[in-house]
Amino acid sequence: MDKKYQAKKIEKYVQLYWKNKKTFEVSENSHKKKYYCLSMLPYPSGHLHMGHVRNYVITDVIARYQRMLGKNVLHPMGWDAFGLPAENAAIESNISPDSWTYLNIQYMKKQLENLGLSYDWKREIITCNPNYYRWEQWFFIQLYKKGLVYRKKSLVNWCSNDATVLANEQVINGNCWRCNTPVVYKKIPQWFIKITKYADELLDGLDQLHEWPEDVKAMQRNWIGRSKGFEIQFEIINSNKKIVIYTTRPDLFMGITYIAISPFHKFSIYLSKLNKNVKFFINQFKRANTLLDNEKHNKNVGLNTNCYVLHPFTKEKVPIWIANYVSSEYASGAIMGVPAHNLSDWNFAKKYNLPIKIVIDSTKNEIINILNKPILKKNKLVNSGIFNNMNHDIAFDTIIQKLINKGLAKKKIYFKLKDWCISRQRYWGAPIPMIINRNGQYNPVEESYLPVVLSKKYLRNIKEKKNFSEILKKDNKFSFIQEKDTFDTFIESSWYYARYTSPNYDKGMVDPDLANYWLPVDQYVGGIEHAIMHLLYFRFFHKLMRDFGLVNSDEPVKKLLCQGMVLSDAFYYLNKKKQKTWISYKEVIINKDLKGNTVSVTDQLGRKVFIKKMTKMSKSKKNGVDPEEMIEKYGADTVRLFIVSAAPPNINIEWNQSGLIGANKFICRLWDFAFKLIHFKKNIVSFKKNVDKYKINEFRHFLYETISKVTDNMNRRYAFNSAVSSVFKLMNKMKIFSFEIQEEKAIIEECFNIIIKMLFPIIPHVCFIIWKKLGNKQDIDYTQWPVLDKKKLFKKMTTKIILQVNGKFRKCIEVPIDLKKDKLVSIAINEYIIKKYLKNFKIYRLIYIKNKLLNFLVKSNEG
Numbered sequence: 001m002d003k004k005y006q007a008k009k010i011e012k013y014v015q016l017y018w019k020n021k022k023t024f025e026v027s028e029n030s031h032k033k034k035y036y037c038l039s040m041l042p043y044p045s046g047h048l049h050m051g052h053v054r055n056y057v058i059t060d061v062i063a064r065y066q067r068m069l070g071k072n073v074l075h076p077m078g079w080d081a082f083g084l085p086a087e088n089a090a091i092e093s094n095i096s097p098d099s100w101t102y103l104n105i106q107y108m109k110k111q112l113e114n115l116g117l118s119y120d121w122k123r124e125i126i127t128c129n130p131n132y133y134r135w136e137q138w139f140f141i142q143l144y145k146k147g148l149v150y151r152k153k154s155l156v157n158w159c160s161n162d163a164t165v166l167a168n169e170q171v172i173n174g175n176c177w178r179c180n181t182p183v184v185y186k187k188i189p190q191w192f193i194k195i196t197k198y199a200d201e202l203l204d205g206l207d208q209l210h211e212w213p214e215d216v217k218a219m220q221r222n223w224i225g226r227s228k229g230f231e232i233q234f235e236i237i238n239s240n241k242k243i244v245i246y247t248t249r250p251d252l253f254m255g256i257t258y259i260a261i262s263p264f265h266k267f268s269i270y271l272s273k274l275n276k277n278v279k280f281f282i283n284q285f286k287r288a289n290t291l292l293d294n295e296k297h298n299k300n301v302g303l304n305t306n307c308y309v310l311h312p313f314t315k316e317k318v319p320i321w322i323a324n325y326v327s328s329e330y331a332s333g334a335i336m337g338v339p340a341h342n343l344s345d346w347n348f349a350k351k352y353n354l355p356i357k358i359v360i361d362s363t364k365n366e367i368i369n370i371l372n373k374p375i376l377k378k379n380k381l382v383n384s385g386i387f388n389n390m391n392h393d394i395a396f397d398t399i400i401q402k403l404i405n406k407g408l409a410k411k412k413i414y415f416k417l418k419d420w421c422i423s424r425q426r427y428w429g430a431p432i433p434m435i436i437n438r439n440g441q442y443n444p445v446e447e448s449y450l451p452v453v454l455s456k457k458y459l460r461n462i463k464e465k466k467n468f469s470e471i472l473k474k475d476n477k478f479s480f481i482q483e484k485d486t487f488d489t490f491i492e493s494s495w496y497y498a499r500y501t502s503p504n505y506d507k508g509m510v511d512p513d514l515a516n517y518w519l520p521v522d523q524y525v526g527g528i529e530h531a532i533m534h535l536l537y538f539r540f541f542h543k544l545m546r547d548f549g550l551v552n553s554d555e556p557v558k559k560l561l562c563q564g565m566v567l568s569d570a571f572y573y574l575n576k577k578k579q580k581t582w583i584s585y586k587e588v589i590i591n592k593d594l595k596g597n598t599v600s601v602t603d604q605l606g607r608k609v610f611i612k613k614m615t616k617m618s619k620s621k622k623n624g625v626d627p628e629e630m631i632e633k634y635g636a637d638t639v640r641l642f643i644v645s646a647a648p649p650n651i652n653i654e655w656n657q658s659g660l661i662g663a664n665k666f667i668c669r670l671w672d673f674a675f676k677l678i679h680f681k682k683n684i685v686s687f688k689k690n691v692d693k694y695k696i697n698e699f700r701h702f703l704y705e706t707i708s709k710v711t712d713n714m715n716r717r718y719a720f721n722s723a724v725s726s727v728f729k730l731m732n733k734m735k736i737f738s739f740e741i742q743e744e745k746a747i748i749e750e751c752f753n754i755i756i757k758m759l760f761p762i763i764p765h766v767c768f769i770i771w772k773k774l775g776n777k778q779d780i781d782y783t784q785w786p787v788l789d790k791k792k793l794f795k796k797m798t799t800k801i802i803l804q805v806n807g808k809f810r811k812c813i814e815v816p817i818d819l820k821k822d823k824l825v826s827i828a829i830n831e832y833i834i835k836k837y838l839k840n841f842k843i844y845r846l847i848y849i850k851n852k853l854l855n856f857l858v859k860s861n862e863g
Contacts, residue, residue: 001678001773005671007635011765015116023781024075024118028517032072036518037063040526040534041078041125041496044104045085048111050566050617050643050655051527053627057643058563058720059525060117064761065714067118068785074518075118076500078125079105082489084162084178087428097428101128111628115636116764123503127492132499133430134451135509136491141433141444142548148194151442155264155328156421158186164425165190167488168329168418170533177533185264191432191485192419195540199224199415202539211559213650219531225416230400231332232409234259234309236267237317243267243309246331246414249338250403251396254384255359257349258337259309259320260302264328267320271305278303278322285324300325300348312408313385323348331414339374346374359384360392420537422488427454429486436481443480452482493534494541497521497556510550521557525649528562535560561649561718567614568655570623573607583609584622614654625655637763638664644762645724666728667766670759673731674770677752680739694816695736696747697797703751706730707786710758720762727758749774754786803828804847804855805837821848828854 002009018024028034039059042052056077063075079101086097093100105126112119125132143149157166161181165188170177195202203224206217229248236243243259261268263285272279281303302323309318325344326335339349340358349356356370361379378392387395403409423432431452433445445452495509501518502511526534542556571588572580588609591600601609617624630639641663646653706726713723734751737744753774760767760780771780801824803811811833815824825846828834834856841858848854 001675001769003675005668005766007637007667007765010769011114011116011636014765014768015113017768018116018118018781019113021779023779025120025122026072026074028514029072032070034074034518035063035066035071035523036074036521037066037523038076038497038500038521038525040524040530041080041127041493042108043083043085044079044081044101044108046104046107048108048627049619049624050627053115053639054566054643054649054653055525055527055563056112056115056117057640058561058649058718059523060115060640061644061714061720061761062523062525062718063118064764064781065785067781068757068761068783070784074123074500075120076123076125076503077112077117077119077121078123078496078500079108079127080489080493080496081105081126081128082429082486082492084164084426084428087426090428098128102126114628114631115640118764123500125496125499125503127489127496128428128430130451130453131506133487133492135499136430136487136495137433137445137450137452138447139495139509139544139548140487141447143193143544144434144444148197148544149191150194151189151191153187153189154192154421155185155187156190157183158188159183162426165421165423167421167490167533190421190423191434192421195420195537196415196417198540198543199226199417201543202417202536205539205555209555209557209560212557213528213560213562216528216531216535216560216562220536223416223532223536225330225414227331227414227416229331229412229414230403230409231412232336232403234312234318234408236320237308237310239307241267241270243320243334244332245334245336246412247336249341249396250400250409251378251381251392252338252341252359253336253399253403254313254381254387255338255340255357256311256318256336257339257355257357259318260323260326260335260337260345260348261320262326262328262333263322263324265322265326265333268322271307271322278305281322300344300351302348302352304352312403312406319354321348321352329418330416331412340370341375343374343376357383420488420540422491423485424488425484426486429489430492432483432485432487434483436483442483445482490534490537494538495545497524497538498542498545498551508550509545512550512552515551516553519551520553520555523559523561524557525561525563527565531562563649564647564652565616566625566643566653566655568617568623568625570612570615570621571601571603571609572612572621573603573609582620582622617655630660634660634664635667635765637667637766641667641724641763644720646721648719648721667763670731670755671766671770673752674756674773677739677748678773680745694797696743699733699736699747699751701797702733703730703754704788707754707758707788711785714758714761723758724762727755730755756780757783757786799851801828801851802853803831803834804853805834806857807855810834810837817851821846824848824854828856 037059039055059075063073067073081101086101089095089100090097127133140149157168157171158164159166159176159179159181161179162176166176166183171183174182176183203221203226206212206220209217227248229246230250231244231246232250232253234243234245243261245259263282268278268282272282300323302321305320305322307320309320310316311318321337325348326333335345337345337349337354338359339345339354339356341360346356348354350371358367358370358375359381360375360377361382362375366375380392381387381390381395384395387399390398400409431454433450433452434442435445436442498510498515498519502514505511505514538556542551543554545551546554569585570582571585572582575581583603587603589602589604590598591602593599601611603609612621615621615623627639638660642660643653645663646659706729709726710723713719713726730751734748737748739745739748753776756767756771756774757780760771768780771783776783797817798814799817800812800814802809803813811831813827813831815827829838838856838858840861842861843856843858845857846854847857
C-alpha cells in the first residue's frame with residue numbers, strides 16, 4: 001500500500017477493475033429482492049455540471065447501499081438525445097445533429113465513468129436511435145387506433161425563436177421555457193394525445209404516492225385543477241346568441257353586476273368582425289399567458305362591448321365586458337362578475353367604476369370598507385330578494401336548483417389540464433408516423449415500415465426552412481407524403497424508464513415479464529422543476545402502457561427525491577449600456593486586506609465587478625464549477641464526499657473551495673490511518689496488557705449505536721451528510737485505543753472495517769483499495785452492510801446525571817450506571833462548579849432520581 005493517497009492512480013485502477021469484472025451488470029433474479037434506482041436521464045449538452053454530479057452521486061450512493069443489503073439492483077443510464085440544442089448546433093457549425101449528439105454522449109459518458117458511478121452500461125439508451133423511437137411511433141399508432149390521438153387546428157403556444165409549438169407546461173411566465181422568448185398564440189393544425197381522459201386518475205393517484213414530496217403533488221394537483229361547479233346560461237339581449245358562464249359559487253348569483261368573457265371567447269371573436277375597436281383590443285392579447293401576466297402585475301384591462309345579458313331572476317340588464325383576466329383555456333371562458341366577493345372581480349370593477357353589490361351579510365365596518373377590499377367570507381344572504389337570510393349553503397342549493405328547473409344550469413366538472421399537444425415543427429425529433437394522401441387524408445404508417453426515420457438532407461432543409469417530408473410510397477394511383485412534424489421530446493422521456501428493463505427487446509415496446517419484474521421504479525431522483533412537465537407526462541404514459549397490457553402497475557415510481565440545487569457566487573460587470581455582463585470566476589481578481597476582508601473586485605481588464613451571492617449554477621451566469629477540473633485536482637471521491645456531506649439531498653448546496661479541501665483532508669486522513677493499521681499488522685508484535693474492559697464495552701456500544709444511526713440515515717432519511725458526520729465522530733473516538741495493545745488493536749481493526757463499509761457507497765474507490773489492503777478476500781462490492789450484532793451490543797455502562805443546586809441546573813456528569821447514591825454524592829461535591837455553589841451553604845436535603853438527577857437543597861450557614 002502506498003504511503004501517500006494518490007487519487008488518480010487509485011480511481012483509474014478501480015474503475016478499470018469494475019469495467020473488466022462487469023461488476024454492475026444485472027439480470028433478473030427471483031431469489032433476490034429487486035431494487036430499481038434511477039436518475040432523470042440527461043440531455044447530452046457536452047459537459048456535466050455540478051447539478052448533474054449531485055443528482056448522479058445521490059442515486060449511486062443509494063444503489064451501492066442497496067446492493068450491500070443483498071438486493072438485486074438495477075441502476076441504468078441513458079441520453080435524452082433529441083432537441084433544439086443539437087439542431088441549433090447543426091445550423092451554426094455545419095455539422096449534423098446526430099454527429100454533434102453522439103460526440104457529446106461519448107464525452108459525457110467518460111465524465112460519468114470518471115465519477116465511479118455504478119451503472120449497468122449494457123442497458124444504455126439513446127433516444128435518437130431509431131431502435132428506440134420506433135416503439136413510441138408504434139405506440140402512437142395504437143393510441144390513434146383507440147381514439148386517444150387526434151389532429152385539429154388549435155390556438156397554440158408559438159415560440160418564434162425556436163419556430164415551434166410549446167405545450168402549456170413549457171410556457172413559463174409567458175415565455176419559452178428553453179430560450180425565454182415571449183410566446184404568442186397561433187392557430188395551426190396539431191396532433192394531440194388525450195391526457196384529459198386520464199385527468200381524474202392522474203389527480204386521484206397522487207393520494208397513493210405516499211413517498212413523493214408534498215410540494216410536487218401540490219403542483220400537479222393545481223395543474224390538473226379539477227373544479228366542480230355549474231354552467232349557467234344567459235340570453236344576450238337583442239340577439240339569438242347566448243353566453244354560458246362557469247361558477248363554483250351560485251350563492252353569489254344575486255350579486256352579479258357584469259359578465260366578463262375572454263378576449264378569445266367565441267362572442268369576442270364574433271364582435272371583432274363587426275367592430276374595429278374590439279378587434280384592436282383582442283389583438284393585444286395574442287401573447288401566450290398575457291392574461292396571467294397581467295393579473296399577476298395587476299394590469300387587468302377590459303372593454304365594454306355595449307352588449308347585455310338578461311339576469312334570469314331580476315330581469316335586469318347586465319353588461320358584457322371583454323376582460324383579459326378571464327382565460328379562454330379554462331372552463332367556458334366566461335364568468336359572472338361579483339366584485340363585492342371576489343378579489344379579481346373587485347379589482348376590475350374598481351378600475352372601471354362598475355357597481356359593487358354586497359349580497360353576503362356583513363358588519364358596518366365591512367360595508368364601509370368595501371371600496372378598500374372585497375368581503376370574502378361566507379355567511380347568510382342579503383340584498384338577494386327571495387333568497388334573503390338564507391345560509392350560504394342553503395342558498396347555494398336553492399339558487400342552483402331554480403336555475404336547473406328553468407333549464408339554465410347544469411353540473412359541470414372542469415380541469416385546467418388540457419390535451420397534450422405533441423407536434424413540434426423541428427427537424428431533430430422522432431417523426432410522427434402518419435402519412436397524407438393526395439386528398440389530404442391522414443393515415444398511420446403501416447407497422448412494417450417502422451421506424452420512420454429522419455431525412456438525411458437535414459442541413460439543407462434546416463437552413464432553407466423546408467419541410468422534412470419525403471415520399472414514402474408511390475404508385476400509379478396514389479402518392480403518400482410523410483407528416484412533417486416531429487414528436488415533442490417529452491415523449492421520449494416519458495417511457496425510457498420502462499425500456500431500461502429490456503433495452504434490446506425487438507418484439508415490442510417492452511418485454512412485459514421483465515418490465516413487471518423491475519417496475520415500478522423504487523427510487524427516482526431529479527429536479528423539482530420537472531414537477532408539471534416530465535413528472536406528469538410519464539405518470540400518464542405509464543397508465544397508457546398499463547391499459548395496453550405492457551405493465552401491470554398503476555404508477556411508474558414509488559419514491560421520489562427532488563435534489564436541491566448547487567449554488568455559487570456569480571460575477572458581472574456593467575457594460576456601456578449599464579447591462580449586466582456575466583463573467584467566469586476565473587476572470588475575477590479579488591483584492592483583500594491583511595485581515596482577509598474584500599477591498600475590491602475587478603476583472604483582468606480592471607473593470608469593477610459585482611458579486612451576486614450564491615445563485616444557481618448556470619451557463620448564462622457563467623458561475624458553474626467544472627466537475628472535471630475538480631476531479632483532476634482532488635479526485636472523484638473528494639467531489640463525491642463534498643457533494644454528499646455539504647447538505648441533505650433535498651437542500652441547496654453552497655459551493656465553496658474550503659469544503660472540497662476539507663473533504664480531501666478527511667480522505668487523506670482515512671488513507672493514513674489505514675496505512676498505519678496495515679503497517680502495525682504486518683510488522684509490530686502487540687504485547688499484552690491489562691485491558692480496561694469498561695472502556696472497550698463503552699466504545700463497542702458507541703460503535704453499534706453509530707451503525708444504527710448511519711443505517712437509518714442511509715436507508716430511511718437519506719441524510720447522507722448526517723451519516724458522514726457520524727462516521728467522522730467514530731473515527732475520532734477510536735483515538736482512545738492503542739495499536740500496541742493486542743485487545744485494543746482488535747477493536748480498532750473491527751471498527752475500521754465497519755467504517756470502510758459504511759463509507760463505501762460514498763467514496764467507493766478509496767474504500768475498495770483499503771478493503772483489499774486490510775486483507776479481505778471478497779471485493780467490497782459484494783460485502784454485506786454492517787448489521788447490529790446483539791450479542792456484541794453490550795448494555796451501556798454509563799449514564800448522564802444532571803446536577804442541580806436548589807433546583808437550578810449546574811452541570812451534567814457521566815458516571816457508571818446504577819452508581820450508589822453515596823458514591824454519586826461524593827463525586828458530585830468534588831466537582832468544581834458544585835463546590836462553588838455549596839461554599840458557605842449547608843445541605844439540608846438531597847433529591848435523587850436514580851440514573852437521572854441529583855439535586856442539592858441548601859441554605860445559608862447563618863440560617
